[in-house]
Each structure stands twice: as C-alpha cells, then as structure tokens.
Amino acid sequence: xxxxxxxxxxxxxxxxxxxxxxxxxxxxLAFEAIDQCLKELNYKxxxxxxxxxxxxxxxQNQNSLSGLIAENISLIDIPNLKVEVGELSGAAxxxxxxxxxxxxxxxxxxxxxxxxxxxxxxxEYNTAIASFLDNEYFTYNGITxxxxxxxxxxxxMKKFGVKQxxxxxxxxxxxxxxxxxxxxxxxxxLPVEKILSxxxxxxxxxxxxxxxxxxxxxxxxxxxKDQVENKDYAVKLDYxxxxxxxxxxxxxxxxxxxxxxxxxxxxxxxxxxENKDIDFIEIHDSYTIASPLILExxxxxxRGKGYVLLIEGQHEKDGVLPMNTHGGLxxxxxxxxxxxxxxxxxxxxxxxxxxxxxxxxxxxxxxHSMSNIADQSALILLKR
Amino acid sequence: MGSPxxxxxxxxxxxxxxxxxxxxxxxxxxxxxxxPICGNKELKEVQLPRIxxxxxxxxxxxxxxxxATQAPYVVGLIKLDDGTLIVSQLTDVEIxxxxxxxxxxxxxxxxxxxxxxxxxxxxxxxRPCLFSK
Ligand SMILES: [Zn+2]
Numbered sequence: 397x398x399x400x401x402x403x404x405x406x407x408x409x410x411x412x413x414x415x416x417x418x419x420x421x422x423x424x425l426a427f428e429a430i431d432q433c434l435k436e437l438n439y440k441x442x443x444x445x446x447x448x449x450x451x452x453x454x455x456q457n458q459n460s461l462s463g464l465i466a467e468n469i470s471l472i473d474i475p476n477l478k479v480e481v482g483e484l485s486g487a488a489x490x491x492x493x494x495x496x497x498x499x500x501x502x503x504x505x506x507x508x509x510x511x512x513x514x515x516x517x518x519x520e521y522n523t524a525i526a527s528f529l530d531n532e533y534f535t536y537n538g539i540t541x542x543x544x545x546x547x548x549x550x551x552x553m554k555k556f557g558v559k560q561x562x563x564x565x566x567x568x569x570x571x572x573x574x575x576x577x578x579x580x581x582x583x584x585x586l587p588v589e590k591i592l593s594x595x596x597x598x599x600x601x602x603x604x605x606x607x608x609x610x611x612x613x614x615x616x617x618x619x620x621k622d623q624v625e626n627k628d629y630a631v632k633l634d635y636x637x638x639x640x641x642x643x644x645x646x647x648x649x650x651x652x653x654x655x656x657x658x659x660x661x662x663x664x665x666x667x668x669x670e671n672k673d674i675d676f677i678e679i680h681d682s683y684t685i686a687s688p689l690i691l692e693x694x695x696x697x698x699r700g701k702g703y704v705l706l707i708e709g710q711h712e713k714d715g716v717l718p719m720n721t722h723g724g725l726x727x728x729x730x731x732x733x734x735x736x737x738x739x740x741x742x743x744x745x746x747x748x749x750x751x752x753x754x755x756x757x758x759x760x761x762x763x764h765s766m767s768n769i770a771d772q773s774a775l776i777l778l779k780r
Numbered sequence: 781m782g783s784p785x786x787x788x789x790x791x792x793x794x795x796x797x798x799x800x801x802x803x804x805x806x807x808x809x810x811x812x813x814x815x816p817i818c819g820n821k822e823l824k825e826v827q828l829p830r831i832x833x834x835x836x837x838x839x840x841x842x843x844x845x846x847x848a849t850q851a852p853y854v855v856g857l858i859k860l861d862d863g864t865l866i867v868s869q870l871t872d873v874e875i876x877x878x879x880x881x882x883x884x885x886x887x888x889x890x891x892x893x894x895x896x897x898x899x900x901x902x903x904x905x906x907r908p909c910l911f912s913k
Contacts, residue, residue, distance in 0.1 A: 546838035
C-alpha cells in the first residue's frame, strides 16, 4: 500500500511577522501569507485551500472563513474548507492537507493558518481560549486552561522535587532564540529572575511563563513529488501522527502525556527512526511546565528530569536536541490556529539551511503540537 | 449559555451526579454517555460524596467574561472520599488559609449572572470543612 501512496513535499512557504496587528484584518493577514507563499512558486495555482483557524467564529463573529480568504486572493474556482481543533488546529489541518496528496486526490494543496486575537479586549480573548475546555463543566465553573496547567505544575514540582527556576528557564531559552528571528513577536532577553518576579497568572505560573496574545498568518504549499520544481527548496513531509487521550481528570497520571507517547511510538515505527535521529524539534510550549512534560513523555529524559538537557545546553542549535530555534510559543508567539503552520515553516527553513539559528546539517526535523493538556498530540516529521 | 442547557445539566451540577462504569469500576465526572475506557454505554448515575481532600490549588487572575468581577478566585483539585477527582472553585476561604491536604466539603453557590436582570446560574463549590470530618 505505502508504495502506491504519493510522497508529500513542502514546496512553498509564506508568513507574516507575529505581532498585535491592530491595523490588519484576519483576511488581510491571510492574504499576505498566501501571497508570499505563492510568490515562491511563481503563483502556481493550488487545487484546494485548507484553512486552520481556532477563534474566528468567536473573536471576529466570522464563520465560512475559508471562502472569504480564498475569494480575497482570487482563488474562487477551487474548493476550500476550515479545520478547528483548538490549539491543535494547524496540525489537524495539515493532516487533512497531507492526506489529500497522499491519497492522490489533489496535487497541490494550499494550507493557511491564521489567527487575529487582538481584535477584542483581553477578557474576550480569555473567554475564547477557555472555550477549548468542556464548556458545560469547566468553563461554567470558572476553570480556565491556565488553572489546569497551574495544578499540573504544582503536582510536578511536588512529585519530583523540581524548583520553579529550573522550569522557568524554558521561557528564557525561547526568548534567547527569538532575538534574531524576523517573524518572532518578542526580541528581547528574558532572564529567569525577571520571569519569577512577573505577576502571577495562575499560581505558580508567572505571566512570563505563558504565551503572548499574537496575531499572524502562515501559509505553505504541499505538493506531490511530480509537482516539485525547485529541489533545493522542497522539504519532504514524511509522516503525520496524531493520538488522543482521555481528558485530564479521567487520567491515572496527570504528569505524563500518553497521547504524545503513543503518537511518537507510531511515528518511530512507521519512519524507522529512533529518538537520536531527530536533528531538531519545535514544541508546543504554551506554558513552561509543558516543556519538561513533552520531553519526558517522548523519552528524551527520565521523568522529573525534563529540564536537565536545557541546563546542559543540549537544546542550543548545536546541542543534542536543538529546540524551538525560532522562539517557541513564548517568544515567536502563539497565534493559535496558525501556530503549527509557523512551526512547520520554521522546520522547513532549518532543512533548507536558511534558518537564523541554523542547526548544522540537519536531515530530520520534528514538529510537536497539542490541544489542551495533551488531550490530542500531533507530531509532524520533515526530512530534507 | 442559554437556559435550556442550564436546566438540562443542573441536576448533575447541583447534586454532583456522576456516571459509573461497572466493567471498569470507574466514575466519571463530568458525566459521560459512554465509558472512555471500555465503551460501555450502560453507565449508572451515582451520587458522589460531598466531602474530600484538597490535593492542590491555584487562583485565577485572567477569568472569562462570566467571572470578570470575581477574580482572583481559587480553583482546587479535590479527591472526593470515593477517589473521584474533581476540579472546583473554593469559597468561604482566604487564600492564606489554604494548604494542600485540608478537608473540603461541597456547597451550593451562585456561579455568575447574566447582567442585572438576567438568569442567575448556580452550581457547586467547595469550602474547608466547618467541622472535622
Ligand atoms: Zn468501562
């Protein structure tokens, strides 16, 4: 079967700077990213447009978004659709786009992730973000995503005796990486002392341990092998792996991302690779505590030791596992439905050897995304 | 949140009714229509104990619209006396008085209201036990 399936390549990319774009609409942001992406391909026409967006129906009161985006850039004679799975929207949309080509149904799929979060007051944004949880029980009772992560954070420190200053360093790492990245939202260093003295978001989570309010759009063209024109720029999208878990309260262990573990096991089996073969990783670190949990659930460190590679400098661009080389969710920014598409573009830039914080001679890159507290986990494997 | 959904769910919220899977000997709150482990659809309604132990807690400073005037408020992870885990607001307590491991009990409380003349929404919160239990 697998010999019959088409190979999938990323043939073009485009993105906007991540920012609070007060003067640009959601359609405008999508337009800019798509235009940049199609320009790389001499305005080759896609066969279909897949849009990833999580909050437009909430913050812009806008449904049927994919049609508006398509019409705005004069792609009116091809099908369009939108995918929403909370913070995992981009990875889920990519899974759809990937299978369109795998199956042979389409040869060129334009995938665009877009989010416009600064259109409303912060309280509206917080309300929109809380809609990712079960509304009838969690949101109704005033439970927010940051409150759940805070509880996980406290349990983690207690169980493993890890200090907050170790975990907060993941945010410093992101900021250091983002400083020279053109599209990143924050370009200033963030020492641990500054993080730990920032206001409390949900105890123990400090404000600077969480992602900013971000607007942005990112677009990629996925193409079948026969459509690849510029071989130096094309990066192979080798495998997409998604797994789900029961929601947090039903789990026996709050401190292990089972969905991520199974997603990674499946990917390694299918692609015949091991942990050590991954040359760099982009992770979904919405809160600092997510980072050690991700690394531990993937088996990169023992449990309770997720911060050790960071302290040893192994997540630097020349370390054992370079990580978030464009700043991660904390400093690149987290335009919710667009985030995974940014991550995939960043991995593509690494494999094209055009990244600002270039990893030496990378062959294999991995992108990680998730919804809520690993309710669903996605891994996207890219190869040169 | 419209009123039909409010009436539909209120018994589960007021009385802490969970769904129980006999195959797995597991209780689910929020209640489920099928067991997430074995898929059993014949789940029984069971009442959860209204007393438990506070495992840990946090407080919310960035609330949703419904809770805008109430922040900061405390949210705790509670292990009820039958072992069921629940996340709930804590009430009738100052943050300084809280610590992991204290005994807490369920109380019926106002959650939020729809403006000055709209519906008032009720539910369950927890507070430190008034007497040792
Ligand atoms: Zn069962």
